Amino acid sequence: MDKERRAHERVPVVMLGVTFRSINISEPLQILGYIKNISLGGMCVETREDIKTESILRLDFVLPDGKEFSDIIGKIVWVKRSENVNLAGVTFIKMGLFQRIKLFNSIKKILKVKSD
Numbered sequence: 001m002d003k004e005r006r007a008h009e010r011v012p013v014v015m016l017g018v019t020f021r022s023i024n025i026s027e028p029l030q031i032l033g034y035i036k037n038i039s040l041g042g043m044c045v046e047t048r049e050d051i052k053t054e055s056i057l058r059l060d061f062v063l064p065d066g067k068e069f070s071d072i073i074g075k076i077v078w079v080k081r082s083e084n085v086n087l088a089g090v091t092f093i094k095m096g097l098f099q100r101i102k103l104f105n106s107i108k109k110i111l112k113v114k115s116d
Helices: 097-115
Strands: 011-022 030-038 042-047 056-062 068-081 086-094
Touching: 011 042, 042 068, 056 086, 068 097
Parallel strands: none
Antiparallel strands: 011 030, 011 056, 030 042, 042 086, 056 068, 068 086
């Protein structure tokens, strides 16, 4: 995806875990993956699991500064498949104001550490 089309700058992170859970209780699903980069609007995730475009999932993750995020609702907007791993673009579609402020502060800290 072209950088010019992004609303928010992506920040690379060092392979942090993320758990995806189905928002539909009748379809239990749990997918584990790793965050490749993150922004206020979404993230790129690497996973060995099969993941489908347009899926709406509940996300849980922890960022390098130790801040925990849970029950963020995201939508899979693209998937690039390869033999060993899948990359997926996730856009955040529901995140509370407190969590968004916390994410903003975490991203700011990551950028400050990278520039020092």
